[in-house]
Amino acid sequence: MSHTAHIRSHRKPRSRTASTIAMRAGVAGGILSTVAVAGASAAANAAEPVTQTLELPTLTADLSAQVAQSAEATQLAAANYQLQAERDAAAAAAAKEAAKDLAAAKKAEARKKAAEEARQAAAERASRDSRRTTLAAAADTGSSSFSTSASTSASTATGSAAAVIDFVRAQVGDAYVSGGTGPNSWDCSGLVQAAFRQVGIDLPRVSQDQSTAGTQVSLDNLQPGDILYWGGAGSAYHVAVYVGGGMFVGAQNPSTGVVEKPLSYDPPSGAVRVL
Template structure:
């Protein structure tokens, strides 16, 4: 008996290729991950054609490359720009903080210097006030001593009385620069004329008259002593002490020859001729 014949199905011309030996495959989908920095999904489409039950058709595979490459580049660029901007902001902030710290330090130093200057000024003002008070007290003491002792120690000499009498007779006369009388005088001209009445020949000018006799302190001044203002030898004004803290002089064009208090215009020194 013959064995039954088995039908022979013709093999596809691509069946001998390994990758094509996929009989009776229905249409399917394959997923494939692809992309850069975070993974961009791509789809692998596999298309298969249905055929006869006993035939295997070749399968075509298509791989779609990433399509977001341009967008991703833009994102990377934007990220880089943002990073650079952030760094610049940090740098600017750091520079501002450093500048603010420097300014605060300089302001602190300036404040310290100003405070020291203010303290120094305050001390200087206090010292000036103290010195002024001491000077006033000293002058007041000198004037008190002068007033108390002048008449007590006044000599009984008739020559002094002659000088004082002549001077008082000229009160009310005019002051004229270079005047030597009889009705107008300057300060040294009047003093020279007064002492001439007592037989004393004095120099003509104030500076020379301030050294014509014996220097005496203002605390020991006596009636008839010549008072001077300025330095001895270069005095700019002279008068004669008449007692009771007063002196007589040819003062100036507005006053003329007058009697004045030493408290209003303290003399610098005194010289005794008689």
């Protein structure tokens, strides 16, 4: 048996009254109500979308003026481009018209030149025909002083003239080749140049220059060794050597080659003397 006596507590047991219980139940209910309201509010807030409002800058007077100036500058640039395009088109049209005018002028000049050349050729043909008729008539009658003089000259050719004549006559029968300078084919000026080179005379290469290489002489006063030319002096298109007796030797064309023919065969336009 314990020596300690059991002493009852002097504290009075708590008495839970109905009011205390009701108060505690009300507090708990209020807390639960608050939690429920808060939860419902959170759910509502989560469901609603968030809208953000942006505030645009206010269009001030300066910004408005800048916009107007930019628009005006754009319109001015467009107008300048249009004007430049119109100017370029006008310039192109003018250039095209000028080109047409130039082409027409060139054609007109070409026609004029062709007509002049045809006229000159016709005049030269008429002149040759006239001389051919005169020479033929003189040969038939035997009374031409030209023919008499030519025959005398042929019989008295000596020295350099005789050497030139001997050379060209030795080439009779050779072929005619444009640009030919021998020894078996010639063109007209190549034959004449080679003949005079035999006597130490260096003539120009082409007929145009050979027709002015010496002293101009009349066709009525020819001597053996004179250079005959056809066409104008300085613009001759053919040359040959007068060999006397009313005859000449020349490289005529591809059909005949080098031949000896009477002057009436193809009367020359003029002659020059270099011996």
